[in-house]
Amino acid sequence: MLEGFTPWPADRAEFYRQKGCWEGWTFGQMLEDRSKRYAKDIAVIDAYSSITYEELNERATKLAAGMQKLGIEKGDRVVVQLPNIIPYVEVVFALFKMGALPVFSLPSHRFSEISYFCRFSEAKAYIIPDQFGGFDYRNLARQVKECAPSLKHVIVVGDEEEFLSFDQVYSDEPMREVQVQGSDVAFLQLSGGSTGRSKLIPRTHDEYMYTIKLSVECCKVTNQTVFLVVLPVAHNYPMSSPGILGALYAGGKIVLSLSPSPDEAFPLIEKHRVTMVPLVPPLALHWLDVKPQRSEDLSSLEVILVGGAKFSAEAAKRIKPVFGCKLQQVFGMAEGLVCYTRLDDPEEIVLHTQGKPMSPFDEIKIVDDEDNELPVGVAGHLLTRGPYTIQGYYKAPEHNAKAFTKDGFYRTGDIVSVNEQGYLTVEGRAKDQINRGGEKIAAEEVENHLLAHPAIHDVAIVAKTDPYMGEKSCAFVIFRSAVSPRELKKFLAERGLAAYKIPDEFVAVDHFPMTHLGKVSKKDLREWIEKGPQLAR
Numbered sequence: 032m033l034e035g036f037t038p039w040p041a042d043r044a045e046f047y048r049q050k051g052c053w054e055g056w057t058f059g060q061m062l063e064d065r066s067k068r069y070a071k072d073i074a075v076i077d078a079y080s081s082i083t084y085e086e087l088n089e090r091a092t093k094l095a096a097g098m099q100k101l102g103i104e105k106g107d108r109v110v111v112q113l114p115n116i117i118p119y120v121e122v123v124f125a126l127f128k129m130g131a132l133p134v135f136s137l138p139s140h141r142f143s144e145i146s147y148f149c150r151f152s153e154a155k156a157y158i159i160p161d162q163f164g165g166f167d168y169r170n171l172a173r174q175v176k177e178c179a180p181s182l183k184h185v186i187v188v189g190d191e192e193e194f195l196s197f198d199q200v201y202s203d204e205p206m207r208e209v210q211v212q213g214s215d216v217a218f219l220q221l222s223g224g225s226t227g228r229s230k231l232i233p234r235t236h237d238e239y240m241y242t243i244k245l246s247v248e249c250c251k252v253t254n255q256t257v258f259l260v261v262l263p264v265a266h267n268y269p270m271s272s273p274g275i276l277g278a279l280y281a282g283g284k285i286v287l288s289l290s291p292s293p294d295e296a297f298p299l300i301e302k303h304r305v306t307m308v309p310l311v312p313p314l315a316l317h318w319l320d321v322k323p324q325r326s327e328d329l330s331s332l333e334v335i336l337v338g339g340a341k342f343s344a345e346a347a348k349r350i351k352p353v354f355g356c357k358l359q360q361v362f363g364m365a366e367g368l369v370c371y372t373r374l375d376d377p378e379e380i381v382l383h384t385q386g387k388p389m390s391p392f393d394e395i396k397i398v399d400d401e402d403n404e405l406p407v408g409v410a411g412h413l414l415t416r417g418p419y420t421i422q423g424y425y426k427a428p429e430h431n432a433k434a435f436t437k438d439g440f441y442r443t444g445d446i447v448s449v450n451e452q453g454y455l456t457v458e459g460r461a462k463d464q465i466n467r468g469g470e471k472i473a474a475e476e477v478e479n480h481l482l483a484h485p486a487i488h489d490v491a492i493v494a495k496t497d498p499y500m501g502e503k504s505c506a507f508v509i510f511r512s513a514v515s516p517r518e519l520k521k522f523l524a525e526r527g528l529a530a531y532k533i534p535d536e537f538v539a540v541d542h543f544p545m546t547h548l549g550k551v552s553k554k555d556l557r558e559w560i561e562k563g564p565q566l567a568r
């Protein structure tokens with residue numbers, strides 16, 4: 032078993048197996064099976080080419096054989112930082128077949144994040160594009176290599192310079208057979224985080240396959256589905272809710288877009304007759320606003336999924352009239368629990384709730400600050416446990432003791448109410464996090480970076496309501512000496528922090544409001560910013 036992984040208690044594991052949730056099937060086996068069933072059908076299309084099921088399976092096997100030759104073994108970790116391109120799908124399945132673990136990072140991550148993921152997971156390899164979005168990942172790899180001694184290989188899709196060329200990793204020699212089991216950890220996913228750095232989330236084949244199977248059912252994915260991905264494909268949402276894995280499970284077709292912009296996405300919808308697309312709320316709002324001015328034929332769309340952050344009922348109402356398709360709300364988390372509104376739910380439910388859990392074995396508790404359960408309809412902290420919600424973060428015993436109850440419920444940090452029919456409505460958040468249009472920022476991580484600046488005495492970062500992004504991040508700062516927001520943003524970028532984590536706004540204050548326990552009251556700070564900076568002195 033992977034060191035640092037918290038297994039399910041034996042009795043619950045047995046229960047989930049007995050109930051047929053965990054079937055002992057791996058993602059490598061799933062692709063083998065689908066490559067026979069849907070051999071000549073197109074599996075993935077990207078900006079450059081397309082690939083059939085048979086070809087995808089063959090290439091993933093050759094890549095696995097090549098990575099084995101490089102000395103990558105079962106259980107080894109490989110940080111994958113690729114944009115929405117076919118090689119991403121090949122790499123992920125190659126690693127699944129070998130039993131090596133992808134560590135999923137986003138193209139927007141920089142030195143601060145990547146060096147940490149490589150070091151913390153003791154990654155053996157790091158897979159990157161040469162350049163993407165005007166950024167040269169080879170320069171990042173050079174820096175990361177300096178401080179991550181475990182890293183033996185950097186594999187580059189494109190011009191490899193001094194590193195290994197992705198195209199040359201494929202091997203014609205047979206892949207060495209590896210025993211990968213359903214109960215093995217398949218990959219490490221990133222958490223949004225609320226304390227310090229992102230935690231890594233170990234997910235097993237068994238339980239993740241179960242989420243795929245259920246998502247395919249809830250979203251009615253079939254081999255006729257054309258699934259467009261405009262969000263970063265490595266994120267848990269476009270990966271599994273129902274995501275690219277759901278599309279492949281069902282024999283559908285994936286279309287990968289390098290950008291979420293309507294200029295790129297709308298022509299793809301028209302050309303490939305896309306039926307389903309997952310969006311985050313700011314993107315859904317943008318697409319809603321521009322659609323009336325566009326000439327592309329988007330009539331193939333059947334379902335737009337919206338999740339990752341709260342989608343307002345007013346915006347939700349506009350999906351059907353503007354796009355002529357259904358809205359499906361999704362409330363999920365990389366740690367596990369996923370809720371969907373169902374495609375045949377009444378409008379009232381689809382517009383006003385974030386859905387209900389996928390599995391009959393998902394357990395939900397809504398509790399007060401002292402963990403007392405609250406009556407139906409009353410908002411409180413959401414705790415959850417079930418066949419696909421993790422039992423612990425990777426190598427994080429201290430954090431796990433706080434993030435999970437003694438009987439294995441995950442403390443989501445979300446404030447939620449549940450109605451009589453079991454549908455959840457997200458009412459707020461207790462965790463110290465900013466949800467910037469679906470991108471999660473752990474306040475403490477950014478605060479720690481800012482505290483390293485000599486002009487800053489103290490800092491507290493909170494969410495500020497934004498009509499478009501839902502939330503933006505606002506840093507309240509007690510300065511020692513004057514420094515401009517521009518300089519601070521530059522300082523953070525130079526420390527290698529991903530751009531989305533850099534505060535949108537800085538507000539100078541001479542003190543922080545305190546709670547009666549003597550902690551900075553972020554609740555009061557949020558009120559200050561909503562009432563206008565003039566109150567924030």
Ligand code: OOB
Pocket residue numbers: 221222223267268272337338339340341342360361362363364365366369385443445457460466469471
């Ligand atoms: C998804 O996953 P993560 O891990 O990036 O973020 C999880 C958190 C939740 O705890 C909640 O705070 C927020 O994102 N969230 C929502 C939401 N969906 C996620 N808050 C309000 N309304 C929603 N619909 O974001 C994720 C994973 C799988 C599927 C969908 C989203």
